[in-house]
Amino acid sequence: MSESSGGWPRGVQPPTSESENRSHVDASANGTAPVPAHSVPPPRALPGGGETRRHVLVAVVLNKPGVLNRVASLMRARNFNIDSLAVSHTDSEDVSRMTITLHGDDVAVEQAAKQLYRLIDVLKVQDVTSEPTVQQELALIKVRATDSSRAEVLKLVELSRGRVVDLADGSVIVEVTGTESEVDAFVALVRTYGIKELVRTGAVVMARGSGSIEEAIKR
Amino acid sequence: MTIAKGDPAQTPGSATGPAARPATRRSHVPNDGTVEAAAIERARKGMLHDGRDLKRTRIGADVLCEALLRQGVDVFFSYPGGVILPLYDILGDYPELRHVLVRHEQGGAHAADGYARVTGRVGVCMGTSGPGATNLVTGIGTALLDSVPIVAITGNVPGALIGKDAFQEIDINGITLPMTKHNYLVRDADELPRVIAEAFHIARTGRPGPVHIDITKDALQQETRATHPTEAQVIAGLPGFRPNMDGHPRQLKLAAAEIAAARRPVILAGHGILHAEAWDELVAFAEKTQIPVAWTLLGIGVIDETHPLAYGYMGMHGWKHVNRAIQSADLLIAIGMRFDDRVTGNVRTYAPYARIVHADIDPAEIGKNVAVEVPIVGDAKRVLRSLTGLVATVDPATRTDYLAQLAEWKTESVASSWHGSGAWRDGLLSADYVIERIGELSDHQATYVADVGQNQMWLARYTGFRNPNSHVSSGGLGTMGFSVPAAMGAALGRPDRETWAITGDGGFQMTFQELMTLVADHIPVKIALLDNKKLGMIRQWQEIIYAGNYHSSNLPGPDFAKLADAFGIPAFRAQTPADVDVAIRAAQAVDGPALIWFEIAEEQNIFPMMPAGKGLSDLIEKWGGADE
Numbered sequence: 001m002s003e004s005s006g007g008w009p010r011g012v013q014p015p016t017s018e019s020e021n022r023s024h025v026d027a028s029a030n031g032t033a034p035v036p037a038h039s040v041p042p043p044r045a046l047p048g049g050g051e052t053r054r055h056v057l058v059a060v061v062l063n064k065p066g067v068l069n070r071v072a073s074l075m076r077a078r079n080f081n082i083d084s085l086a087v088s089h090t091d092s093e094d095v096s097r098m099t100i101t102l103h104g105d106d107v108a109v110e111q112a113a114k115q116l117y118r119l120i121d122v123l124k125v126q127d128v129t130s131e132p133t134v135q136q137e138l139a140l141i142k143v144r145a146t147d148s149s150r151a152e153v154l155k156l157v158e159l160s161r162g163r164v165v166d167l168a169d170g171s172v173i174v175e176v177t178g179t180e181s182e183v184d185a186f187v188a189l190v191r192t193y194g195i196k197e198l199v200r201t202g203a204v205v206m207a208r209g210s211g212s213i214e215e216a217i218k219r
Numbered sequence: 220m221t222i223a224k225g226d227p228a229q230t231p232g233s234a235t236g237p238a239a240r241p242a243t244r245r246s247h248v249p250n251d252g253t254v255e256a257a258a259i260e261r262a263r264k265g266m267l268h269d270g271r272d273l274k275r276t277r278i279g280a281d282v283l284c285e286a287l288l289r290q291g292v293d294v295f296f297s298y299p300g301g302v303i304l305p306l307y308d309i310l311g312d313y314p315e316l317r318h319v320l321v322r323h324e325q326g327g328a329h330a331a332d333g334y335a336r337v338t339g340r341v342g343v344c345m346g347t348s349g350p351g352a353t354n355l356v357t358g359i360g361t362a363l364l365d366s367v368p369i370v371a372i373t374g375n376v377p378g379a380l381i382g383k384d385a386f387q388e389i390d391i392n393g394i395t396l397p398m399t400k401h402n403y404l405v406r407d408a409d410e411l412p413r414v415i416a417e418a419f420h421i422a423r424t425g426r427p428g429p430v431h432i433d434i435t436k437d438a439l440q441q442e443t444r445a446t447h448p449t450e451a452q453v454i455a456g457l458p459g460f461r462p463n464m465d466g467h468p469r470q471l472k473l474a475a476a477e478i479a480a481a482r483r484p485v486i487l488a489g490h491g492i493l494h495a496e497a498w499d500e501l502v503a504f505a506e507k508t509q510i511p512v513a514w515t516l517l518g519i520g521v522i523d524e525t526h527p528l529a530y531g532y533m534g535m536h537g538w539k540h541v542n543r544a545i546q547s548a549d550l551l552i553a554i555g556m557r558f559d560d561r562v563t564g565n566v567r568t569y570a571p572y573a574r575i576v577h578a579d580i581d582p583a584e585i586g587k588n589v590a591v592e593v594p595i596v597g598d599a600k601r602v603l604r605s606l607t608g609l610v611a612t613v614d615p616a617t618r619t620d621y622l623a624q625l626a627e628w629k630t631e632s633v634a635s636s637w638h639g640s641g642a643w644r645d646g647l648l649s650a651d652y653v654i655e656r657i658g659e660l661s662d663h664q665a666t667y668v669a670d671v672g673q674n675q676m677w678l679a680r681y682t683g684f685r686n687p688n689s690h691v692s693s694g695g696l697g698t699m700g701f702s703v704p705a706a707m708g709a710a711l712g713r714p715d716r717e718t719w720a721i722t723g724d725g726g727f728q729m730t731f732q733e734l735m736t737l738v739a740d741h742i743p744v745k746i747a748l749l750d751n752k753k754l755g756m757i758r759q760w761q762e763i764i765y766a767g768n769y770h771s772s773n774l775p776g777p778d779f780a781k782l783a784d785a786f787g788i789p790a791f792r793a794q795t796p797a798d799v800d801v802a803i804r805a806a807q808a809v810d811g812p813a814l815i816w817f818e819i820a821e822e823q824n825i826f827p828m829m830p831a832g833k834g835l836s837d838l839i840e841k842w843g844g845a846d847e
Binding site: 041042043044045046047061062065066069070073074077107110111114115117118119120121122123217 | 392393396397400401404421457458459460566567568569570571572581582583586587588589590
C-alpha cells in the first residue's frame, strides 16, 4: 500500500483519540486533510506510575564475599528502599538466598529485579508477590511486665500463640512468628504495656507446591 | 598469615633463607647448581609458565602478565606506586607487553577506554593503591556509563594490613563496586589466573563494561603454580552470567509485523551496534526495509553518513530534521540504545505518534526510560540478522513521499546553523567550520576523539563520519579532559589511522599533562584545541537559561603555543578562516604529536539546543543576533 502523502504532520490526519494513539490505524489511506494547527497528541505514558504495593523478591545468589553489599548498594543506587532483607545460605553452602521486601509499583519492582540480574553473583530473581507462598517472620519483643500487668501480658502471648522465652523482674521477652501483618498485630497489642526492645528478622518466603527455585538453577 | 614486607626475600614460599642469597637483583633465586635451584627448576617446569625461562620462581605478578598476554593485550597504561612495584620488578621479562607510563592515572583509564572503543578489544589500565586507585575512578565511571570494556587493575596493601588504615590504603573495592560491571579483591596469587580470565570475559561479553581487579601486594609477590583456565572453565565458573544473545522468535515476529505496518518508521541506532560489530547488518536491514537511520551520540559511525538512508545525529544538540522525523514517526526501531534523557528530552512529549520496538542486550534497559510496545532482548548483530530475514523487501517507491519529505527537512535544517564562510560574527572564526575542515582534510578516515561540551557537539555534527569506531566521545558521564588521553589510547589501538583529539580550552586544561606521554612514547595525536577562552557550554546555558548571569564561565588560559613548545610539541595557531586549512595541513605533516590552537569566536553557541526538561519539538535554534 503506498502512502497518499508525505504523512504527519503535514499531509496526513494523525490519530487523535486516546484509543487510536500509537496504533497502526491506517490514517494514511483516506486521510488527506492536513493536521489542524491545534492538534496536540496525548502525552506518552511513562513506564510505571502504577499502584504502589508491597512486593517480595526472592534472590538466589552465589555465596561470595561482598554479595550482600552488591545487592544493597544496587538497591540504594537505583533508588529503591528495602523494607526488609533476610539472608542465609541454602542447603548448598555456595549459594545464598535473600528475601527482599520492598514497596513499589509493578514496573519499578520489575526494573529492580532486572537490575539485580545484572549482578554477576546473582543466579535467579523471582517476584513471588502474586504467587501462593508461605511467609514467616520471627520477632523478639521485650515487653514491660510489672507485677500488676504480667498476667495480662502472658495471657495475650498465650492467645496469640507466642512464646515467652525469658522472664525477668519487670519484663518478659516474647517470641512470635507469623506473617508480617500477624507480627504487626501482636506488636500493636502489647504496645500499651510498653515495648523496651523489639527485633524482627524480616520475612522469609517460600512458594507453595513442589516447584523449587534452587533446583531450577541447578538445571 | 605472613606479612610481606616488600623485600622479595620475604616472599612466602621462598626456597632459601636470606643467608643463601647472592647479591643480585633477583636475590630470592638460589644459586645455580644447588639442590634448591634444581628443585625450583623442576617445579617451574611443572608450572604453566607459558614456556618462559625466567631463572626465578613464578610469582603472582608473572601470572598477571601471562594472563594479559593470553587475553591478547599488547599495551596497557599505568603508573607505578609502592604496592604495585612487584609487577614493575618483573615487567622487563615481558617485552611484548607495551607499558605506557602515563602522567596521571585518570589519563591511563581514559587511554584504555579510547583503545577499547577503536579496537573493540578490552583496554587495560593500572595504578597503585590509594590515590593511584582513586585517580582511576573517573575513567572507570566513564567506561561504565558508555559500556566500554576495560579492565582496571590496582595494587593494594598486603593482605594483613587491609583494614588497618595502612599507608595509601583506601577501600577501592567499595568505591568501584557500584561503578563497575563486576569487581574483585585478590589476596591469593593462586586465584589470579581465574580472576583475570573472568574479568576479561565479563568485560567484553554481553553488554560490555569495566571490571576492576584489586590485588594485594603479597599476592603479587607470592609464588604460585596455578594454571590458567580455559574459556569454557571460565564460563562454567560464572553461573550467574549468561547474557541472552538471540532475540526471542515471537518478539522478532511481532517486530517484523510492526515494521510491515509502519508508514513513517525510523531506526534509532546506538552504541550497541558498534559493540556487536553489526554495522553491515544494520545497513542491510535499513536497505531492505528502506527505513532511514538516525543515530545517538555514541552510535556515530554505525552507517556511512553519505549513505542515502543515513539521516543524522539525534538528541539535545542533534539535527533538527532528525528530531523532527522522530517526533512525526509512527514507529521507532531502537537498536542498542537506551533512550537517555539527552536523546528523548521530556519523555511525555517524545515521539508522540510512535510505537516502539526496542532491542537491547541488557534487559534492564528495556522499559527503563520509555514504555515500549515490542521489547527484544538480544545482541544487535543477531537481532538485526533475524529481523532482516523476517521482513519483506520494501520497494523504495512506496516510501517516496516520506523519504522526499525527510530529504526536504534535512536540506532546510543542515543549511540553517552552518557557517560555510568560516566566520561567525565580525569575521571571528567559527567552530563548525573548523571541525568540517578537519573532517575534510583528513579524508574522513581518521579517528576523532571528542572532549565534552560544545566541541563535542560540533564534532558530532560536522565531521562527516564514514567508518565505525572512528568516533570516540564520553557520552554518558560527560567527562571533561577525556579527549587527549583517550586519543592516546585510540592512536595506539589504530595506528593505521590519523588520530585527532578535538578539545575545548576547559577540557584541555584538565588533562594536558598527558602531552608529555604523547612525546615520550611518540604517539602521533593531532590536537585541535578550540579555544574560546570560555567554558563554552556553561556560558551558553548561562546566556540562555540563567538570564546572562555569567559566573565562572570565563576561563583564562595560558599561551597554548608556548605550552606545547615546552612539551616539545609543534604548535600552530589559527585565528581567521584563512588560517584553518594551513594549520591543519601543517599539523598533519608533523611526524608525531602536534597541536593547533584555534582561537574561535568567544560567544558562539551550538544550535539547535533542547533546553533541559523540554521536548524534541522545543528546540532553540537562534538566540540574540540573526547571524547565529
